[in-house]
Amino acid sequence: MLGRATKGRAGFISIHTDVNIDADLSHKEKEAFLQDIEKRCPIADNMSGATRLSEQSFSFCA
Template sequence: MLKTVSVESVMQDGFAVAARIGEHQLMIDQPVTAKGTGLGPTPLQMLLFAVGGCIATIGRIAAFQQKIALHGMRITVEGDYDPDALMGKATTERAGFQQIRILAEIDADLSVEQKQRFLDEVCARCPLHDNLLTGTQVAHQLVSS
């Protein structure tokens, strides 16, 4: 059975965008050097953070299920993109990340091979990793106010 997750984002002054998600108020923005107010991370940074956070969360769940004493994980997520595309400048590149790299350090009493198998399983179970890997269909439409 599918479950729907919904987030409403509202444009604020300048480049700031706010969202109330459950009990949390989140803000994304652009740095002051890019004419933003620096009230939060950029959307690109937030996406990469969400991927790392999802992997860490699924790691905790999988470790609990497998009775692995997971002391911690440090996940670095890097992405390469062409800023000309999002600025509307002529480029042959698409606007999105060309590559996303996930670098994970796993603190657990496991061999290197066991850690790799664990990471492979965690990434296979992570919804965000799956969305990025398989090119999830995205639809957009205008809603009248």
């Protein structure tokens, strides 16, 4: 594929985020807030859970 390696995963090996919450919350409240976000985040859910993928066939007409 255009000179790139074809062995191994096509996606990322890991994803790291740094979060800085600028709010009038205690450290404990900020941690609870981040945990709630992680539970409700659709991207995190798709990446950590078994999300079914489907493909659609199509053709290009000249």
